[in-house]
Amino acid sequence: MxxxxxxxxxxxxxxxxxxxxxxxxxxxxxxxxxxxxxxxxxxxxxxxxxxxxxxxxxxxxxxxxxxxxxxxxxxxxxxxxxxxxxxxxxxxxxxxxxxxxxxxxxxxxxxxxxxxxxxxxxxxxxxxxxxxxxxxxxxxxNKNRWAYSAWTALGVQISGVTLGFLLSLWAASKIAPKLTVENAYILTFLFMLLIFSNTWTYLNHFCLRLIHISFPNIKFIRSDKENLHWLMQAVVGGVIGAIVLYLLGQASSFLLEIMSGIVNKNAP
Incomplete structure (x- = not known):
């Protein structure tokens, strides 16, 4: 050297x-x-x-x-x-x-x-x-730095866990009435949450990889061959936006239900 x-x-x-x-x-x-x-x-x-x-x-x-x-x-x-x-x-x-x-x-x-x-x-x-x-x-x-930040990984993790929790609640509400065991709702909820938690490790990796593919660190552009790439960016961006809006909506509803319950309990 x-x-x-x-x-x-x-x-x-x-x-x-x-x-x-x-x-x-x-x-x-x-x-x-x-x-x-x-x-x-x-x-x-x-x-x-x-x-x-x-x-x-x-x-x-x-x-x-x-x-x-x-x-x-x-x-x-x-x-x-x-x-x-x-x-x-x-x-x-x-x-x-x-x-x-x-x-x-x-x-x-x-x-x-x-x-x-x-x-x-x-x-x-x-x-x-x-x-x-x-x-x-x-x-x-390019402006793809955000796709590789710790905040993105944290956002995917929190979104996935929140979605898994809501899906487990929904699945428990559908399955529990068909069971004849004691505490069927709680047992079904815990079972579905356990299934999701073991699946989420692989799904989390897949989600991050999809984001990295859609918003690459290094990208060679050919004007006549990149339509699929821009389409993928639009789809992934749209999906991320839809998930965030859905989770915000669900979280707001959950919060309103809690506050409504507190108000009713304190009502004379």
Missing amino acids: AHFLRDEHIRNITINEQDLVNLASLFFERLNLYNSSVADEDADDQKALLFFIIRFDDKGYRVYTIDDLLRYYRIAKSVERIIITIEAFESLRTQRAIGTVLEVRLDEKDPNTSYLTATSDNRDWVDASFSSIQEGLAKFQ
């Missing part, structure tokens, strides 16, 4: 074809500035090249022009990952033990592996390159 290094994870990025062109132009600019600073006698070792890696439909390609990258980008059914890299020949030769590297990795399937990194023995180039790409990526920020 070179003497100087800066890196960070990338989150909440939505990128389309034109964004890729703009991002690639920033890399070309950093490449030209770097190569122009290399002395002719060091060119064979210190010079760098720019290349792109795109993985889609369970196959991957390394290309050296933005036109080739866009050609694969357009024909892909599903783009999984794009990596843009500037790397010096000595870094390639030493498998990045030394040398200059500037790289951005955008991974839709595993956002935790998405990052921006810059390393070189030239501190000014590292800082300038890192800041340039960082500012470029900031223009592609």
Whole structure:
């Protein structure tokens, strides 16, 4: 590794074809500035090249022009990952033990592996390159951060538990009259609540996964192939809104019943 290094994870990025062109132009600019600073006698070792890696439909390609990258980008059914890299020949030769590297990795399937990194023995180039790409990526920020927050997970958990409680009450009211055992309502309610509590662990994971799929951390957009994605976002958003409104309505009714009971008891 070179003497100087800066890196960070990338989150909440939505990128389309034109964004890729703009991002690639920033890399070309950093490449030209770097190569122009290399002395002719060091060119064979210190010079760098720019290349792109795109993985889609369970196959991957390394290309050296933005036109080739866009050609694969357009024909892909599903783009999984794009990596843009500037790397010096000595870094390639030493498998990045030394040398200059500037790289951005955008991974839709595993956002935790998405990052921006810059390393070189030239501190000014590292800082300038890192800041340039960082500012470029900031223009592609989406508003999906909420889908990965602790508040979202808490909201799903509370909504699920509340819904499970109400469903258990409803199921008990329907089943208990058909039973001849003592305390049939309480026993039925507890049984249904137990069934739900054991099922909710899997349902909770499914709900969070559905939210993450609908509002991804990293998303590649193709204007002619994303109608299903926008439809899924609308459906999931509508379902979440309907559940929240339903639970608020049920909670309000429950509260009114309690208050009405208190008022009646205190009435002369």
